[in-house]
Amino acid sequence: MPGTGTMHAFDARVGGGYRMSFTNLGTGSSHSFTVKYVELVPNERIRHTDSFDSPGLPGEMQVTVALKKSVCGTELQIEQAGIPDAIPVDYCYQGWQESLELLAKLVEPEIPDGA
Numbered sequence: 001m002p003g004t005g006t007m008h009a010f011d012a013r014v015g016g017g018y019r020m021s022f023t024n025l026g027t028g029s030s031h032s033f034t035v036k037y038v039e040l041v042p043n044e045r046i047r048h049t050d051s052f053d054s055p056g057l058p059g060e061m062q063v064t065v066a067l068k069k070s071v072c073g074t075e076l077q078i079e080q081a082g083i084p085d086a087i088p089v090d091y092c093y094q095g096w097q098e099s100l101e102l103l104a105k106l107v108e109p110e111i112p113d114g115a
Contacts, residue, residue, distance in 0.1 A: 057084040
């Protein structure tokens with residue numbers, strides 16, 4: 001189901017992070033979470049933790065985003081650990097796919113025919 005994301009705070013440094021919420025447009029329900037950056041290595045790696053505000057989603061997820069230069073751009077590998085039992089792994093996969101598709105629309109150049 002489509003939704004919207006709202007960024008409430010952002011601090012791009014190790015020890016910093018961001019807080020955001022997502023709202024499901026179909027149901028109106030929303031959830032929020034806080035991210036803390038553990039490691040930021042330019043052009044190589046982002047590691048952070050995610051904590052949900054809902055008591056139904058306890059614990060802390062660990063996320064590693066690895067970047068590697070390739071002949072046609074950048075290879076991206078994402079690993080999530082500690083996903084709360086209430087969140088199906090398939091939802092995480094689908095969420096990343098949708099986010100990456102939107103990112104591609106922002107950064108991929110449009111090359112006109114005949115260029």
